[in-house]
Amino acid sequence: EIVLTQSPGTLSLSPGERATLSCRASQSVSSSYLNWYQQKPGQAPRLLIYAASRRATGIPDRFSGSGSGTDFTLTISRLEPEDFAVYYCQQYTNFIFTFGPGTKVDIK
Amino acid sequence: QLQLLESGPGLVKPSETLSLTCTVSGGSISSSYFYWGWIRQTPGTGLEWIGSINYSGAIYYNPSLQSRVAMSVDTSKNQFSLKLDSVTAADTAMYYCAKYNWNDDTFDMWGQGTMVTVSS
Numbered sequence: 554e555i556v557l558t559q560s561p562g563t564l565s566l567s568p569g570e571r572a573t574l575s576c577r578a579s580q581s582v583s584s585s586y587l588n589w590y591q592q593k594p595g596q597a598p599r600l601l602i603y604a605a606s607r608r609a610t611g612i613p614d615r616f617s618g619s620g621s622g623t624d625f626t627l628t629i630s631r632l633e634p635e636d637f638a639v640y641y642c643q644q645y646t647n648f649i650f651t652f653g654p655g656t657k658v659d660i661k
Numbered sequence: 662q663l664q665l666l667e668s669g670p671g672l673v674k675p676s677e678t679l680s681l682t683c684t685v686s687g688g689s690i691s692s693s694y695f696y697w698g699w700i701r702q703t704p705g706t707g708l709e710w711i712g713s714i715n716y717s718g719a720i721y722y723n724p725s726l727q728s729r730v731a732m733s734v735d736t737s738k739n740q741f742s743l744k745l746d747s748v749t750a751a752d753t754a755m756y757y758c759a760k761y762n763w764n765d766d767t768f769d770m771w772g773q774g775t776m777v778t779v780s781s
Contacts, residue, residue, distance in 0.1 A: 554724070588767050597757055597771035598708070604765065641708060645766055648721045650698075652708035 555580050555646050557653035565661040572629040574656045576642035581622045586645040589618055589627045592655075593638045601640070602627060632658070663688040665758050665772035673752075673779050679745040683758030683772060690739045691716040696761040697734065697741045698768065701754040709754075713761055714741055748779045 556579040566572055576587070584605040590598035600609040602618035605625055615630040629636055637660050642653040669681035683697065690697065698713035712722040714732045722730050726745070734741040745752060756777055760770040 586766050597774055600767050600769050603767045649723065650710035654707045
């Protein structure tokens, strides 16, 4: 099973700042199968980025993803008030799905 | 607009079976492009995939839960279900059903979740 590690655990930033979130895999992951989700309190996760770098429908272009192999990054170019949330990476390999532990982006 | 809604008991006794159903509305469960999955979330273990099933009954389970899990689909009711045997306090979690889209390999739609507590 591929284990995903996310860093930092918490990122404290101000609106308008840039957020850079990291997701590292214990083994190489196909970029086609690396996704990012956003979760706000009391809500289900919502798909943000799929295939490492493609924005899901309706996701603003301030969200971008990059990376390959074992290192992936989610970047929020300028934080809006609604972006303060928890972000999870997720991978799919050999019919098994795993999620990272999440990075919480909170208001500084 | 496709929607998913979980239902089932919010309290289950230890050693008993947890049973949940997800009702899909606004679209058909019988699409070859979709699988239907269960994912749970706890503060301690985060998000954990439980298993996925398609309309014809093809199933993938998380190996760590495989011995206790059974999923099924009822196309006539547009529903799919989860059974988890021999539950313990460690199975206390928020349980989500979700649509898995083979086109882009994502869980692109989720239910609101249902909290299940295992306690006597």
